[in-house]
Each structure stands twice: as structure tokens, then as C-alpha cells.
Amino acid sequence: MTTASIIVAAGRGTRAGGDLPKQWQALGGARVIDWTIAAFAAVPEVAQTVVVLHPDDMDRIAPREGLTTVEGGASRSESVRNGLESLAESGVTRVLIHDAARCCIRPALIARVLDTLAEGALAAAPALAVFDALWQGDGKTVTGTQDRTGLYRAQTPQGFDFDTILAAHRAHDGEAADDVEVARMAGIDVQIVEGDESNLKITTPGDFARAERILRDMDIRIGTGFDVHRFGEGDHVVLCGVAVPHTRGLQGHSDADVGMHALTDAIYGALAEGDIGRHFPPTDPQWKGAESHIFLRHAVTLAGEKGYKINNLDVTLVCERPKITPHAPAMQAALADITGLATDRISVKATTSERLGFTGREEGIAAQAAVTLVPK
Numbered sequence: 001m002t003t004a005s006i007i008v009a010a011g012r013g014t015r016a017g018g019d020l021p022k023q024w025q026a027l028g029g030a031r032v033i034d035w036t037i038a039a040f041a042a043v044p045e046v047a048q049t050v051v052v053l054h055p056d057d058m059d060r061i062a063p064r065e066g067l068t069t070v071e072g073g074a075s076r077s078e079s080v081r082n083g084l085e086s087l088a089e090s091g092v093t094r095v096l097i098h099d100a101a102r103c104c105i106r107p108a109l110i111a112r113v114l115d116t117l118a119e120g121a122l123a124a125a126p127a128l129a130v131f132d133a134l135w136q137g138d139g140k141t142v143t144g145t146q147d148r149t150g151l152y153r154a155q156t157p158q159g160f161d162f163d164t165i166l167a168a169h170r171a172h173d174g175e176a177a178d179d180v181e182v183a184r185m186a187g188i189d190v191q192i193v194e195g196d197e198s199n200l201k202i203t204t205p206g207d208f209a210r211a212e213r214i215l216r217d218m219d220i221r222i223g224t225g226f227d228v229h230r231f232g233e234g235d236h237v238v239l240c241g242v243a244v245p246h247t248r249g250l251q252g253h254s255d256a257d258v259g260m261h262a263l264t265d266a267i268y269g270a271l272a273e274g275d276i277g278r279h280f281p282p283t284d285p286q287w288k289g290a291e292s293h294i295f296l297r298h299a300v301t302l303a304g305e306k307g308y309k310i311n312n313l314d315v316t317l318v319c320e321r322p323k324i325t326p327h328a329p330a331m332q333a334a335l336a337d338i339t340g341l342a343t344d345r346i347s348v349k350a351t352t353s354e355r356l357g358f359t360g361r362e363e364g365i366a367a368q369a370a371v372t373l374v375p376k
């Protein structure tokens with residue numbers, strides 16, 4: 001199966017206000033439409049995307065590998081039709097039709113629609129059941145109530161067998177709220193897929209702030225760190241905050257806690273904040289012999305100041321000796337104390353390098369770490 005997505009963006013966004021149609025307005029550091037395009041570009045099944053644009057906007061999106069643009073029409077359904085026609089000879093077998101204005105679309109929702117199509121549905125669309133009471137009103141007073149049984153709020157992406165929806169659009173005359181309506185007019189059954197509250201359609205001015213909050217909540221950061229320290233004189237090594245008896249010590253400007261250094265660098269990395277050397281220069285004598293928890297505490301605090309908390313962390317120590325496993329619980333506890341994380345979100349593990357390389361020759365210890373940060 002070859003899947004395409006069509007992102008309709010030819011509307012004028014009159015209800016949203018602003019100097020530009022809503023899809024071109026800035027949101028969380030990018031244009032609304034850029035978030036939408038990026039969401040579909042990240043789906044491996046989507047081989048190509050057609051962005052449907054107003055004739056005045058054709059130069060706002062540059063066509064590129066996997067992305068073409070086409071002019072839209074006076075109504076949403078005309079715009080969709082133009083997008084479908086542009087794919088008519090492409091060999092595409094499935095299509096996802098999505099509003100540019102739904103920029104908080106999450107991969108899991110796209111996957112649910114695709115899965116339903118893969119199970120054999122000709123049409124599948126996300127929706128949320130209506131739970132609030134429904135009224136009729138004249139703008140000022142309630143004039144009646146409406147039974148909400150069996151009512152849904154429709155969302156996009158609406159997914160279809162390509163030939164089926166192309167034929168339905170070609171046969172359709174006039175307006176339609178969405179492509180589900182076009183499909184149903186052609187007698188096609190549409191499967192309801194569980195929608196997502198965060199998949200809002202920016203429609204009114206207040207929706208921009210809501211969408212920005214949702215996008216921010218989706219901002220997950222990953223960081224990695226790597227460090228090495230050489231063995232020297234000594235009777236213990238400090239690893240992840242724990243003094244482990246050994247026949248040698250680790251050399252370094254600080255206490256040479258290679259595990260904590262890798263972890264600290266992973267946090268700085270997730271924040272795009274350089275590394276320990278940038279925040280605690282080795283040329284500065286005040287950090288000579290410093291305990292490494294100072295560095296880790298600084299990185300954790302910096303993450304908090306930037307609006308993130310650590311979600312989980314994973315440290316791997318690479319050495320033949322000392323054996324780490326007996327000390328791993330104490331290391332987890334030390335890291336939990338500094339980071340404020342529960343120990344089931346802290347992994348400390350070790351491996352030998354099969355006697356290969358500098359760690360195999362017991363010239364030093366290496367450590368690597370990975371961390372995820374999520375919005376607080």
C-alpha cells in the first residue's frame with residue numbers, strides 16, 4: 001500500500017483573525033502549517049504529501065522531495081478535490097486528508113486511522129463522542145435542548161482508500177462539511193476511530209494559546225553523554241556518587257565520577273546547553289577536586305529553569321573491574337537523591353568491553369548516559 005497525505009490550507013481563517021490566515025501565523029517558534037507538515041513527514045507510511053494552498057499563497061511553501069503543492073478552491077471540498085486530482089496518476093492506494101489548522105496532530109492518532117484502513121475499512125475517521133448537554137439558542141437565551149445520543153465531534157485526518165474517495169469527490173456536487181460527508185453521500189461506510197482532545201482545529205483567536213500549550217506538552221527532549229577517566233593511584237573510585245573500593249583510583253580535575261559526568265552531559269545535551277566544561281571550566285581552580293554532584297545538581301536546576309523535568313535516565317559504566325552490580329542500588333539511590341526521580345526511572349548498569357581497548361586493558365573507565373526531559 002502506498003499512502004499519501006493531503007493537507008488542506010487554502011482557507012482564509014476569517015474566524016481566527018490576525019494579519020495573516022491562521023495557517024501562516026507563528027506558533028511555538030514555527031508557522032502553524034509547519035507543525036502540521038512535520039507531523040505527517042514523521043510518519044514512515046506516508047510516502048508523499050500534497051499541501052493545498054490558496055492561489056495567493058503558492059510561494060509560501062517550497063515543493064521538495066515528498067512534498068508537492070497544488071492550488072485550492074473556493075470551498076474546503078473543492079480544495080480536497082484538487083489535492084486528490086493531483087494524485088490521480090500517482091499510484092497511491094490510501095490517502096489521509098487533514099486540516100492544516102489541526103497542527104497538534106499526534107502520531108498515535110494517525111496510526112489509529114491507518115490501522116483501521118489496514119484492517120480493510122474503505123474509510124476511517126477520528127471523532128469524539130459528545131458528552132456535554134446540547135442546547136439550541138438564539139445567541140442570548142436557550143431556546144431548546146438537543147438529544148446528544150450518538151453524536152460525535154468530527155476530526156481529521158480522515159483516511160480513505162484512494163480510488164474510492166476520488167470517485168466519491170468526482171461524483172459529489174456542492175458543499176460538504178468534510179470528506180466523511182462526501183464518502184457517505186457515495187454510500188461508503190465510514191469507521192469511527194477514537195479521536196484525540198489535543199487534536200483541536202484552530203478556529204478562533206483563543207485557540208492559538210491552547211494549541212501552543214499542547215505543542216509545548218509534546219516537547220520531549222533526549223540527551224546523551226559520554227565520558228572517560230584514566231586510572232591512577234588510589235584505593236577507590238567514585239561512580240554515580242558512590243565510593244567503590246578498588247585497587248586504583250580515577251584521575252581527573254574533579255572527583256572523576258565518570259558516570260555522573262556522562263549523565264550531567266546528557267542533561268546539558270537535551271537542553272542544547274553544551275557540556276560540563278562549558279559550565280565548570282577545568283581551567284578554573286575552584287572546581288579542582290569538586291564533588292560531581294555539584295555538576296549534576298546544576299544541570300537538573302537548569303532543566304527546571306527552562307521548564308523541563310527529567311523523565312528517566314540510563315547510565316552504562318564500561319569497565320572490567322570493579323564489579324558494578326553489587327553497588328548499582330546505592331548508585332540508583334544517590335542519583336535519585338540528586339535528581340528527585342523515583343528509582344524505577346533510574347537505570348545504572350555496566351558492561352565489560354571483552355578485554356578489548358583501553359577499558360579492556362584496565363587503563364580507565366568509560367560511561368555513557370541517556371536521559372529524557374519532559375515539560376514540567
Ligand SMILES: Nc1ccn([C@@H]2O[C@H](COP(=O)(O)OP(=O)(O)OP(=O)(O)O)[C@@H](O)[C@H]2O)c(=O)n1
Binds near residue numbers: 010016021074100
Ligand atoms: N476553500 C478552503 C477552505 C478551507 N480550507 C482548509 O480547510 C481547513 C478547515 O477549514 P476551516 O477551519 O474552516 O478554515 P478556514 O476556512 O480557513 O476558516 P474560516 O472559516 O474561519 O475562514 C483549513 O485548514 C483550511 O485552510 C481549504 O483548504 N480551502
Ligand SMILES: C[C@](O)(CO)[C@H](O)COP(=O)(O)O
Binds near residue numbers: 076099155
Ligand atoms: C473537517 C473538519 O475539521 C471536521 O471537524 C471541519 O468540518 C472543517 O472545518 P469547518 O470549521 O467546519 O470549516
